[in-house]
Amino acid sequence: MADSLLSLLFGPDGLSPPEWLRLALAGGSRSRPCCQICGSYGHRRRDCTAVGVIAGVIKSGLRAGESSSGRGGPWRGGRRGGEGGGGRGGPWRGGGLWRGGRGGGGEGSSRGGGHKGGRGGFSPTTTQFQGDAVLVTEMDKMTISGDNDNETIALSKRVLAFRDKQWVFPIRKEYNTTSGQPTYVIANYYELKTSTKTKIVRYVFEMTGPNRSKEMVDSFIQREFPAVVEYLCPDYGGYLYAPEEWTPGKQHFTYPAGDEFEGQTFTLKSRLVLNVDGYRDYLTASDVPTSSILPLAHEETENCVIPVAFYAVSMALNAIIIRNPRIKNTYLIHEKGNTMYDSRKGKVLSQDPCSISGLDTGHSAQIIVGLHASVRPGSQRCLVNASKVTNLYYRTxxxxxxxxxxxxxxxxxxxxxxxxxxxxxxxxxxxxxxxxxxxxxxxxxxxxxxxxxxxxxxxxxxxxxxxxxxxxxxxxxxxxxxxxxxxxxxxxxxxxxxxxxxxxxxxxxxxxxxxAEGQKFKVRLAASGSRDMIYHSASAPFEYLATLKDEFSNMFHRAQDNLTLSRFGLDFGRELLKIQARTLAMPRVMMGRNSTADIDSDNGSWRPRGKSFHSPAALLPYILLEIRTGARAVRVDPGVGKPFKGLIIALLGKCRGYGMARTEVAASGEFTLWLTSSRDDPRVDIENLFKGRIEGFKGGAAGVQVPLIFCLLPGSDSRYYNAIKRAGDVLSGVLTICMDGNKTSNQRIARDPGSYCETLALKVNLKCGGINHSTQSDRVLQRIFPELENNTVMLLGADVSHSGRRDLPSISAIVGSYEPSHSRLYSEVAYQKNQEMIENMAEGVRSHLDRFHDKHKTLPRFIVMFRDGVSESQYRQVLDREVVAIDAAVDRAFLQSGIQRNPERPKLVVLVVGKRHHTRFFPPGATDKRHKTLPGLVVDRAITAIYEKDFFLQAHAAIQGTPRPAHYFVIRDDMDLSDTQIQELVFTWSFSFGRSFRSVSYAPPAYCADLACGRARAWIQHKVDDIRGGENLYPASASGSNSSSDITAVAQANLHGIAGDCGRLHEDLKETMWYI
Incomplete structure (x- = not known):
């Protein structure tokens, strides 16, 4: 029975129960040289108190399950647990390993007990395993040691002990969530081991002069302190870190005329001893600062998820670990932060990556592979997140x-x-x-x-x-x-x-x-360039893992070969972290006529063969437009080519199969626009066509009906796409669906256009007002709130897109859902100055609330916002600025709607969605490209925040390479959801994206906000390209220098000029999914 339970606990992935645990259960005394429970070398496993506790808990659970009546057996245990458990004993629900019972046993209290134990106190004289259990794997030591080596206290207990502090963000209600199938994953994290020798001082490092490069900083240290070059670690941002006992001979350094450093000055001042011990206590939940727990970050680079005092330690550790590879490997390109690229491993692109008229940029760029390694706070330990990175650089x-x-x-x-x-x-x-x-x-x-x-x-x-x-x-x-x-x-x-x-x-x-060497390629990639980048950078999980281990060892080295680490008493763990995870069950996806989609759990997709759309729409009046080049003069001919017409016939047949009406109606018009040369800007000719021909198809006796334009482009050049979208979205107010002529002429698609037309049919139904499929997220919500009624939840998503230059405007988008399916999301977009915080948040949210109220005659009971694109340093800004704006919009709508219809103010939940991080997960034992982590994978321990609610969710299956999970951080939770409830809801909503029959990588509201930003970017791209090309379109009253005031003046002029010239979304499209 003991072995069967252990194999059940360790899962079917090939992990075998540790020998020491087998022996402890059997009463044996044999052991190995060191203890792998508490990590101490001071005693052996057989002498560790934890062995007896684990064995006792499992044995008591077994006895309760085997001998009790009523709900007996190893899975649920008896009504009254045994020695170690409470009511509902046994290993799975009793006081045994997995979940404490309600009655409390000899060792637990109110709901105490096992590995998944919940509420309740614990005896100070005994040890309760109630966080992440130490027995899971030797690498996953999810408990921490107290002052007494024989006492191990669960992390969740310590976190709960600090609940009375003033937290900025919601903290965990439970440290161990229970939904889904338990599993294990390898995370791309190494442990960064500290010791009593880890004593760090920080100096403010000031440098003036004509050369302020990283190379100049290194040259200064090499010249003035040659004996301790390995121990002095600059962060190249204003600080220098050193061992505590080191002091500079002087603080100010100047150089005479004729010296190679002429004109340069260096100053070391403001010596500060960093609180490394306090940082360690913070990670292990031994102590939490009594002051404001998460003060606002003062700089963009500061991380406001951990206290500022401890963030300073994290910054120091980052500078220390990067020092050795930087000074030892001259071929490395050290980018901002802790990312390094190997200049010897450049790959020339196979095609032109950009769409720049008059220039083929393929010769200018190369793909370089590198490594990112940054220090991260983890549960009970300090971690180093190591990942493979790829970027595009100018060739030298x-x-x-x-x-x-x-x-x-x-x-x-x-x-x-x-x-x-x-x-x-x-x-x-x-x-x-x-x-x-x-x-x-x-x-x-x-x-x-x-x-x-x-x-x-x-x-x-x-x-x-x-x-x-x-x-x-x-x-x-x-x-x-x-x-x-x-x-x-x-x-x-x-x-x-x-x-x-x-x-x-x-x-x-x-x-x-x-x-010059190390110049990142700054031009926006075209679709072909993005495909080329993905092709060269994607690697299967087993290849990624092997490359990561080799590159990390070769580049960073461990303490025995790294003087910097050994001097500071640091070292990297030998192996990547192996941690507990869970795979959530697939949600229920509904198609038409109450049919259920059969989801393939291996890739999170389904094929709706023989099923209709959930709510098929009637096809709008449509027009066919084909664009061709090579004419002697610009002209418009009636009709389109046979291949294009044949593709549309196949598409309409696919729409008919999914239940859409009016698919047999012929096109209202057919046009072919002939352009002279591919180098000419097509924007003016396309806009003239829309104004002169296509706008005439709108209107009629029944009022304005937005026609749908099917447009075949001559290729993937983004200028054609941008011109079509601006003409349709802004000028004429018509819906457009573009098709790439290069893709449609592909022989495989020409022979069998079924899959291509299926993708287009999803867009057609959404643009015509239909719903492709629906996730039953209301069932999940009704389990949480039994009194919940339909139409009481609104999903919002927000994102900001930037142009890459401070003098060019950003674009913000806020999307919202008004139906229970949450598959239709309507968007508000706006131009703003170049910043991440959304200026019109209150107006955008208020607009969505007004439309929701107009549709349902009431306000939503709950509002869930997904904010995309912000870094950890900006979480507090989102809370203090954007969430305050959302509250103002909700308050105004609530007061205006009247207390009779809305007796309760809508409750708000705000989650930040992160995609641009370096975390990856790998299945243990992966040996080929078929082995990947499955959709629904959730990791909420070991590498996540210690106190706050956050988790990694891989909701999708990667089509190429290694999947990247989305990271969710809860910054507001009026609904008081548990971690399990939030994770299940987010995973369910990940299947609601209407443009595909598969789950998407992150929450669809954030995904759609990103799409809306991208579409609005197309409206202004011609102006942005002109400014990037050196044209001064909107002169500002600036002095001509590069001062911040001049850049602000130029940016303000560009913002107002672009907004005025490029226009905004046409009123006729505001109730449509124009951006899909």
Whole structure:
């Protein structure tokens, strides 16, 4: 019985029960040299009190289950538990291993007991295992040691002991959730072991002068403190960390004229001893600060999820672990933070990654693989999150070899030509290279590093330089005099920003220039570039895991080979963390006529064969539009090509099969727009077509009915897509569905367009007002709130999209649901200044509440908001600014609606959704690409927040590579939900995304807000490209410098100018899912 229970506990994944536990249960005395329960080397397993406690608990549960009557047996136990349990004894529900009973036993109280024990006190003289149990695996020591080595106290008990403190965010109601199937996963985290030697001091490090690079900081330390280079750890952000006993000989450093450091000054001041012991106590829940538990972060880089005093320790540890690889490996590109790329492992792209008119950028970029490693607070221990990263960098070749002036000629050896760049080519070079640090190799053998400003107006035959002798010559003649004649003298020079403190030349020939090393590629990728990136960076879990282990060992090294770690008393764990997890059961997805979708639990998808949409709509009047290039002059012809018409016939047949009406009606109009060249901007011609032809199909005796435009584009060039979407969404107020001509001409799709048409049919039904499928999340809610009625929950999602430059506006989107299915989400979008916090949150939420009230004549009882795109440093800002705005909108709507209809103010739950993190999970024993973690995987321990409600949820199956789970952090919870309830609801809602018959990677409200931001970005992209290309579209009253006030003035002018020129969503589309 003992063995059968143990195999049940350890799951079917091949883990065998530890020998020491088998022996303890059998009364044996054999053991190994060290204790793997409490992590101590001071005694052996047989002497550890915890062994006896575990064995006693399991034995008592077995006795209760085997000998009791009424609900007996090992699964539920008897009515009265045995020695270690309360009522409902036995190993699974009694005072045994999995869940304490209600009566309390000899060792528990009100609801005490086993591994999944809940409420209740515990005896100070005995040990209750009630957090994450230590026996799970040797690596997953989920308990912590008290002052006495023989006393182990569960983490959940300690967390509950601090409930009376003033918490900023909701804290856990339970440390162990119980829903789903227990399992194990390997997480990409190593333990960072500290010791009594870990004593760290922090100095404020100030540097002034013309060179403020990381390399200058390293050179200063090497010059002034050569004996302790490994022990002095700068964070390159204003601090220097050192061992506690180290002090600098002096604090201020200056250098005379003629010195290599001339003009540079360095200052070390404000010595502070960091509280490493307090940080350790915080992680182990031994103590929590009595002051404000989570003060507002003062800087964007500060993490407000842990107290500021302890965040300083985390920052120090990050600087320490990165020091050794930085000084030992000169080939590493050290980006901001703790990410490093191996410059030796660049891969050239297989195609042009961007859609820049007049320029093929494929030669300019390369994919480089690297490693990210950052210190994270974990439950009971300090962790290092290590992950493989991939990014796009400029190649360090001469610009004459990589500026390709012919689109679509990548790999054909066509590069620079000796002629003036035309306006399109000049704009393309500006878009691709403005703001990039360039190394200029001068004819005299010296080099300068300059930031590119734009393409200059003159070439080397026109621009005049003055020689040292005072003679004025052209740049071409100067090059000849210096013995380095130009090969492209007719090409315009490049204009650079002036160096600080210098009045030298700022225009240089393009053939003297190359990108400096370590420059991240700044251009927005097209669809083809994104596919290429995914193809090169995706790797199966077993490949990812093997690469991660090798790269981490080779790059970071452990203490015996790492002087920095050993000096600070630190070391990395030998193996990645193996932790408990759970796989949630698949939710129920409803199709038409109350039929249920058969979900494949391996990939979270379903095929609705023979089933209709949940609520099929009637097809709107539709128009066919085909765009072609290559004509001598722009013209519009009636009719479309046969392949396009055949694809539409197949699509309408698929819609008919899903129950949509009016699919047999012919198109209201058919047009082919012929354009002259793929290099010409199609925006004006497309807008003229919509205004002159398509708007005439709107209206009629029955009022405005929005037609649907099926548009076949000539390729994947984003300019066509952006122009169509702006014309339909903003100018004419018609719905559009675009199809890529390259994709539809694919032979596989041409032979069998079924799957492609299925994807399009989902969009068609949503745009026409239907519901594709419905998750029965109301059933989950009714289990929580039995009195719940339909239409009482509103889902909201919010996101902000940025342009990548401080002088360009951001776009915010707030989406909301008004139906119980939560499959239809309507969006409000707005332009705002470049910041993450949403300025119009109150207005956007109020608009959704008004529409909900108009539809249901009441307000929702509960509002659940998913906020996407904010970092941990911004959680408090979201709470203090955006949630306050939501409260104001709710209060106003509540007071206006009247107390008779809404006797209770709507309750609010706000979760932050994180996607851009570095956490990954792997199934134990994965050996090939078929082994992946399954949809529904939940991890809420070991690597999550110690006190607050947060969890990782992998709701989807990765189509390529290793799946990335979404991270959810609860910052407001008026509904007082348990961790289990929140996780089940979020997982259920992950199946409500209407555009696919599968679950999505994160909550659909946040997903749809991201889509709406992306669509609104298409409306303004032509203006953004013009500004990036060097055009001053909206002049501001600025002095011309790069000061913050000037950038603010330019940004304000650009915001108002773009908002005025590009317009907003057409009124006729506000009640539609226009962004899908």
């Amino acid at each position: 070749l001469p610009m004459e070899d990589i500026v390709n002036l012919r689109e679509g000629t990548y790999g054909q050896g066509v590069n620079l030509e000796n002629r003036l760049l035309d306006k399109t080519e000049e704009k393309g070079v500006n878009q691709c290279w403005t703001g990039v640090l360039i190394r200029v190799d001068l004819p005299d053998g010296t080099s300068q590093h300059r930031v590119l400003k734009r393409v200059h107006t003159g070439n080397a035959q026109q621009v005049i330089w003055e020689t040292r002798e005072g003679v004025q010559v052209t740049v071409e003649m100067y090059s000849i005099r210096m013995g380095r004649p130009l090969r492209f003298p007719k090409v315009q020079l490049l204009s650079f920003k002036p160096q600080r403190g210098s009045i030298g030349r700022c225009e240089f020939p393009i053939e003297w220039c190359r990108a």
